[in-house]
Amino acid sequence: MDIFHRHRQTDEGGLAAAALERALQTPEYYPEACIWKGIDALTLDPTLAFVFLNNAAHAFPLRADVQALVGRSILGQGQPALASRFLSGAWQKLPDESALRMMLWQSRSQSELPEKLRRLILAQLPDITAPAELSFVLKLLAAQKELPGYVGVVSYLADQQEIQGWAVNLHDLKTPARLLLEANGHQIEMVASSPSNLLAASGLPIAHGGVRIKVPNATPAVHVRFEQGSALQGSPVYGMPVFSPPLASATVGEKQPVDVLIPVFDGLEETLACIQSAIDARKSNRTPHRLVVIEDMTPVAALRKALKVLAGKGKITLVQNPVNLGFIRSMNRAMAISPKQDVVWLNADTRVHGNWLDRLRDVAYSDTSIASVTPLTNNGELMSFPESRFSHPMPSALEQGRLDDLARLANSPAMEIETGCGFCLYIKRAAIDEVGYLDEVGLSRGYGEETDWCMRARALGWRHMGAPAVFVAHQGGISFGEEKTLRVTQNNAILRRRYPDASARFDDFCLRDPIKPARQALQRARLDDVAAQIAQSPLRAWPESGLKQLHIGKAGAIDAPLSMTWRYQNSHTLVTLQAQVKPLSFSLDYELPAQIDQLLSDLSTLAVDELIYQNLAGAPDWLCTLPTRLDKPYRIVCRDDTLLRQASVDSWATFAVQANSIHLPWQALLPHYASAFPGARLTVESKQHIQRVHASSPSCLLIGDALHDPDVANKWLALAKRIRRDQLPIKLLIHVDSPWRKALLTSGVVHALPLLFGLTLEDCAQLAGCEGVLSLDANPGADWTAPDLADSLGIGLYAVPSALAVDAGALPVNHLPLSRAESDVT
Structure with missing residues (x-):
């Protein structure tokens, strides 16, 4: 590569190209050679450029310039939607890199509708401080003549006791924007007439636009709006002093009661269902505890009234914030209410069951080094079930009760996890005293606060545990929305800077997936329930014949109410038995041939009527024996969904060939x-x-x-x-x-x-x-x-x-029993 660069710098194109070709055939130089080959091809052949740059990006995942070049090669093919999808993922890994962000904005400007593009820009605007990037997005907004031109950003600088920012009307840059301030019940008019270094550096031809507002005293909320009504990004601004935690108590620990902290803002039905589930579960728990509900200035009057009624009856301890403080500030103050006690963070859209608290506490005190415990759930990052790191539908109260009972009976051992999840997090007071409270300065906008706390705890020797013997239902957001996705990305960038090795640890954890045995144990505990549901009323209708069919084929190729798929891994065949049942999908994995007896036993439990074979290219031989072992009729379906007569097929391999072009x-x-x-x-x-x-x-x-x-x-x-x-x-x-x-x-x-x-x-x-x-x-x-x-x-x-014409060596079809439904086979 040194020879290539020398020739390139001296403008010796032929020699440089020859050196680059040699580098491409040398393993240690191959990734860098791909970058330059990709750059050379960008203009003339974007598809070839993608091939080279794709390899370079894989070799250099943390080089933002290479990721940006990949995005450019995709844009060059007229695929802005694919470019946006790729660049969004890369940006979430490298959110601070301006080259990557600029390319992402370029692709979004070509792929998004004007209204969505505006929402995306406004949501990220507070974090755009690079003049070139700000200039680009402001030009995009200014070009939207049919949409409002008022844009601005404000934030509170605690050390200067001042709100600073900028505000302009992009459709009328000559006139300074007029603003309305509202704080403590008072309104003040002002003009964004101060100079703004950021706006000047971004190329706006104005000497105004800057906003500076002194806040000499603690002010819970300062609303900053344009005169025409829209709020500036970052408003309301909280001019509050940083939270000062109380001194650690001399007596904390296992014998102290527990505060279950439920922060509340919106959602009448969900919140009351959560609180009622915790009230109902009190009689099942030996652990003394109280339910502390933090009402964060809810806009729902009926919810505020219902909480007061519950507090009046002594069922909850109600804390009402005088202004909306947000999750982090609210939880810091709530954790400080009882400085001796352990706490549980419990989201208001969760539901608990049985002796949930006792089981969490047992795990927490199984070792002195444990700081936090997170239960299994349908929606909770690492502890999600049936699939980790995915959001699944929330089960009903009856369904969740059954899942929690099965989890308790399965009694899978707790395992160490990388971080806890805040939907339901048991935290020991000793850990709070040593680690401290939540960061309400660097992460003031929320998202990632529990990860930051867990990382700080880990650095001090504390551990975090998953408790699969407890199942807590969690609704969560149906859709994150653009703003939350952006906030999560920005705060994740802060976390990566603070804990540079955490991402690699997390990826390694997900690859090992030590929670999987517990998820599989719960699925096995569900088998009888699944069989009963299939026998009565499955999630999706069976065929008109009414037969309960098991569809069999290669992984990723089947979508059926009940299926069994296979894939090869090393020297084993991995089989997954799946059923689309309520409340959560059923999925059990088997490693064959070691677990074939268990698989046959489970298939017998499901009592299916017929086996449907499809997509059998490269199928393992043992599939041929299933109809005989289960004593079930079978059919074979071609790729075009027509049925293939068994007698016309000489082997599985030939069938696979015939089914393709x-x-x-x-x-x-x-x-x-x-x-x-x-x-x-x-x-x-x-x-x-x-x-x-x-x-x-x-x-x-x-x-x-x-x-x-x-x-x-x-x-x-x-x-x-x-x-x-x-x-x-x-x-x-x-x-x-x-x-x-x-x-x-x-x-x-x-x-x-x-x-x-x-x-x-x-x-x-x-x-x-x-x-x-x-x-x-x-x-x-x-x-x-x-x-x-x-x-x-x-x-x-x-x-x-x-x-x-070759027989692949699989068993011939005449080793299968003739279908009992052969008269129906065409």
Whole structure:
């Protein structure tokens, strides 16, 4: 690469290009060479640029300039929506990088409707301090002549006791904006007439626009609005002193009562249901506790009245904030009310059941090093069920009660997790005293405060635990919305700066997923309930025949009320049994052949009437034995949803071939393929078939073989060398991991196709200009992935001639029992 840069700086284009080609074939230089190859291709061939820059971005995930170049290559293909999706994911990882942010705004300006683009800009405006970025977004807003031009930002600087910011009317820059201030019941008019260094640096031709407001005394809320009524971003501003926690008490610990803290702002029905569930559960808990409800200046009069009634009856302890303080300030003050006691943060949109508090407390005091405990839930980041880090529907009270009972009976052991989740978080007072309270300065807008607290606790030697023996229902937001997504991203950036190793730790935790055994234990505890529900009324209607069908096929290819899918992993086959039932989907995993008896037992419990086989390319042999073992009739469904008569199929492999559109390698490659492999014979009929299918030769194909077989891998290496030697206009893409991957990549004609932020394999294949899937495996076995890969990507499949007639070695279909419904099979 040094030689390349020297030639490039001395304007020796030919020598620089030659050096770059050599670097591309050298593993240690390959990623950087991809950057420069991608830059060279940006203007002339954005698809080729994407191929190179995709590899560079995968190698340098923290280089914002490379991620921005990928976005540019996607925009160059006229795909602003895909560019926005990718750049949004990259920006969430690298939110402070101006080059990345600028490219994201550029893609959003082409992909979003004006109203949404305006919302996105306004939501992020308080965090835009780079003059170039501010200039760009203000130009975007100014161009929206049909929308209001009033924009501005204010924030409170505690050390200067002053509100500062800026405000302009982009449709009338000559006239200073007029503002209305409201604080402590008083209104004041003012004009944004002060100079603003930020506006000047952004290129606005004005000497006004700055806002400076002295706040000499503590003021709960200062509302700053334009004269025409809209609020500036950041308003209301809280001119409050930083919270000073009380001194630690000398007597804290296990014997002290617990304060269950429920912050309340909106949501009448949800809040009262949460409080009532905690009241009802009191009799089931030995732990002495009180319910402390913090009413944060709710706008719902009926809710305020209902809380007062509950407090009057002695059912809750009610704390009413004189002004809206927000979650962090409210919780800090609530945790300080009883400085001896442990606390539980409990969101007002949750629901608890049974002796939930006793079980959380038992985990908290199982070790002196434990700071916090988070239960299992339908919506709670790492502790989400049935799938971690996903939001699932909230179960009803009856359904949650059953799930909590099953979780208690399963009694899965607690496990250490990276951070707790604030929807329901038990925190020991000893940890609060040592770690401190929530950060209401750096994270004043909310989101991520519990993560920050947990990271500070971890740095002091404390641990955080998940309690899968407790299930707390949590509704959460149906949709995060643009503003919350932006706030989460900004605060995550703060957290990454504070805890630089936390992201890698979190990713490693998610990869290991130590919570999965507990989730699987709860699913197994649900099996009888699921069987009963399937027998009565499943989530989705069964076919008109009324038969309860089990659909069987490859992972990711089936959408049915009850399904069993398979996938290969290392030397094992992983099988997932799934049912679309209420309140939460059912999913059990098995590793075969070790757990085949357990799988058969569970399938018998579900008592299905019929097995439906589909998408069977590369299916494992043991699938053939299921109808006999379960004594159930079966049918086989082709890809076009027609039924295939068993007697007409010689083998599973042949069935897989018949169910796809198989073509030979394109005509331009045939002589090179034949000379590379002297034993290959291509018929005239095959060549005519190619001519009919493709008028032009594809120039980009995805490797469809798994590359476990050395013979097949060597064929790919030989083909890559032939393409390079004869300088054919062909590029090959590889998306699988293999010991042969490195050798293929250094050939110069094979490029990896890693997945990027927010993009699927189909997206990446499209952006790389991929026109088909190619297989060189003449004897495809059970792991032949090419047909399904081509099918899932919606592109053509190319295979060598002998693959059409070869038996892959799977059991022939006549080893299966004849279908009892054979008369219905066409």
